Amino acid sequence: MANIPEELKYSKDHEWVLVEGDVATIGITDYAQESLGDVVFVELPNEGDNFNTHDAFGSVESVKAVSEIFTPVGGEVVSTNEDLNDAPEVVNDDPYGDAWMVKIKMDNSGEADGLMSAEEYEEYLKSEED
Amino acid sequence: MTEQKLKQTSLNAAHRDLGGRMVDFEGWDMPVQYPAGTIAEHLRTREHCGLFDVSHMGEIHVVGKDAIEFVNYLTTNDVSNLVDGQAHYSALTYENGTVVDDLLVYRFGPEKLFLVVNAGTQDKDWEWIESHKADFDVETANASNDYCQIAIQGPEAESVLQKLTDTELSAIKYYHFEEGEVDGVEAIISRTGYTGEDGFEVYAASEMSRQLWDKMLEAGGYGSDTGILPCGLAARNTLRLESAMSLYGHELSDKITPLEANLGWICKLKTEFIGCEALRTQKKNGLDRKLIGFEMTDRGIARDGYDVYSGEEKIGVVTSGSPAPFLKKNIGLAFVPPEMTDPGREIQIDVRGRRLAAEIVKTPFYRREK
Numbered sequence: 001m002a003n004i005p006e007e008l009k010y011s012k013d014h015e016w017v018l019v020e021g022d023v024a025t026i027g028i029t030d031y032a033q034e035s036l037g038d039v040v041f042v043e044l045p046n047e048g049d050n051f052n053t054h055d056a057f058g059s060v061e062s063v064k065a066v067s068e069i070f071t072p073v074g075g076e077v078v079s080t081n082e083d084l085n086d087a088p089e090v091v092n093d094d095p096y097g098d099a100w101m102v103k104i105k106m107d108n109s110g111e112a113d114g115l116m117s118a119e120e121y122e123e124y125l126k127s128e129e130d
Numbered sequence: 131m132t133e134q135k136l137k138q139t140s141l142n143a144a145h146r147d148l149g150g151r152m153v154d155f156e157g158w159d160m161p162v163q164y165p166a167g168t169i170a171e172h173l174r175t176r177e178h179c180g181l182f183d184v185s186h187m188g189e190i191h192v193v194g195k196d197a198i199e200f201v202n203y204l205t206t207n208d209v210s211n212l213v214d215g216q217a218h219y220s221a222l223t224y225e226n227g228t229v230v231d232d233l234l235v236y237r238f239g240p241e242k243l244f245l246v247v248n249a250g251t252q253d254k255d256w257e258w259i260e261s262h263k264a265d266f267d268v269e270t271a272n273a274s275n276d277y278c279q280i281a282i283q284g285p286e287a288e289s290v291l292q293k294l295t296d297t298e299l300s301a302i303k304y305y306h307f308e309e310g311e312v313d314g315v316e317a318i319i320s321r322t323g324y325t326g327e328d329g330f331e332v333y334a335a336s337e338m339s340r341q342l343w344d345k346m347l348e349a350g351g352y353g354s355d356t357g358i359l360p361c362g363l364a365a366r367n368t369l370r371l372e373s374a375m376s377l378y379g380h381e382l383s384d385k386i387t388p389l390e391a392n393l394g395w396i397c398k399l400k401t402e403f404i405g406c407e408a409l410r411t412q413k414k415n416g417l418d419r420k421l422i423g424f425e426m427t428d429r430g431i432a433r434d435g436y437d438v439y440s441g442e443e444k445i446g447v448v449t450s451g452s453p454a455p456f457l458k459k460n461i462g463l464a465f466v467p468p469e470m471t472d473p474g475r476e477i478q479i480d481v482r483g484r485r486l487a488a489e490i491v492k493t494p495f496y497r498r499e500k
Contacts, residue, residue: 063168
């Protein structure tokens with residue numbers, strides 16, 4: 001069973017969001033990394049880039065496939081996790097911790113409220129499996 | 131859309147028991163990877179030993195007075211060069227020289243051949259073969275469901291398999307085979323594979339597959355840090371790509387001739403076979419495109435179907451592209467014009483809208499030390 005931390009918010013595209021003030025830290029979920037398999041490449045945006053909600057802001061590649069990552073909230077990229085350039089496998093090892101991908105200063109700081117809770121995401125995964 | 135029921139090999143339950151992630155591959159329910167993951171499976175095969183269920187491949191018997199003549203008529207390689215107990219790589223070709231399928235031809239005797247064809251093409255191959263046999267004194271049988279095929283590959287494959295058989299494996303040369311027993315089960319033991327490593331492909335009755343599979347895992351020390359690992363289709367693909375072996379539907383198809391795919395060595399153009407005229411003409415007139423290997427020099431991964439550029443000019447397309455887990459590079463195969471195939475040449479790959487630099491390199495990318 002996929003690990004789903006209680007304190008995070010979740011998108012249908014299998015991103016997680018940690019909200020601190022008006023900054024959202026975004027990564028991909030345990031379920032997403034497990035589905036991808038061995039992650040070998042992570043492509044992230046530049047600081048200062050602006051994205052609308054649901055825009056693709058980067059990609060994660062496993063041996064087998066490419067998967068785009070979408071931002072569940074709109075705003076400006078204030079920080080990216082450059083460590084993932086050299087150690088993409090961290091996405092498999094620690095998807096909710098060291099493998100955070102970007103921090104976005106939200107245009108609308110309430111936007112993350114509309115995302116799924118841990119409980120709702122767990123239900124969503126179950127419905128996806130059926 | 132109606133949902134088609136996926137075909138299963140006789141090892142389907144074994145894959146599930148081992149935690150294999152099952153996917154639809156050409157209509158077959160097959161493991162793409164096991165819990166160890168593709169990279170671990172790939173590296174274990176290069177460094178120690180890997181086990182692959184390839185029972186989805188098709189097997190066809192061709193027996194009778196004209197067996198050799200018939201298969202020579204169908205395939206590009208020259209079957210009359212084979213001796214008993216030897217196999218070779220070959221291709222079934224259409225009149226226009228493009229490829230019905232690539233295959234292995236085994237010679238058991240002057241009137242007994244055994245063809246091993248791809249999973250996704252076996253029905254088409256069987257129909258093709260059947261439709262050409264009228265003028266030949268041969269009998270054919272589609273034995274695909276009767277056989278399991280298990281590939282044990284890697285530098286330790288021989289020592290692991292030797293624990294289970296009295297057949298002296300060291301005496302079997304590359305692309306030769308012996309009929310013997312593995313763990314008391316009648317089997318064809320063939321020194322062949324699709325990984326670029328030493329190893330064997332073992333054919334046996336499908337109902338015996340689980341016993342053989344489990345015994346090979348046990349003999350290979352499955353569960354230890356350097357023991358055998360079951361390997362899924364993803365590792366099978368990266369292993370064959372590092373070795374620059376063709377995959378039907380990618381480097382070969384009904385739109386591609388073997389000459390274009392660097393398989394001139396399996397086309398014996400002085401012999402007569404379906405498509406030989408077209409291939410002779412193509413050889414005489416020169417090729418329009420040729421398969422090359424490349425390594426990415428920019429950060430990025432080329433994938434199947436991406437366009438290849440030389441400056442502003444689109445010059446070809448990637449047939450297979452992937453990270454190479456052992457070489458730790460991003461590699462690929464692509465068709466480009468024949469005058470642009472020189473190693474060291476820079477090309478660009480269109481990676482989802484970005485042109486990333488790559489360099490043409492000699493193939494195979496990986497060659498094992500002998």
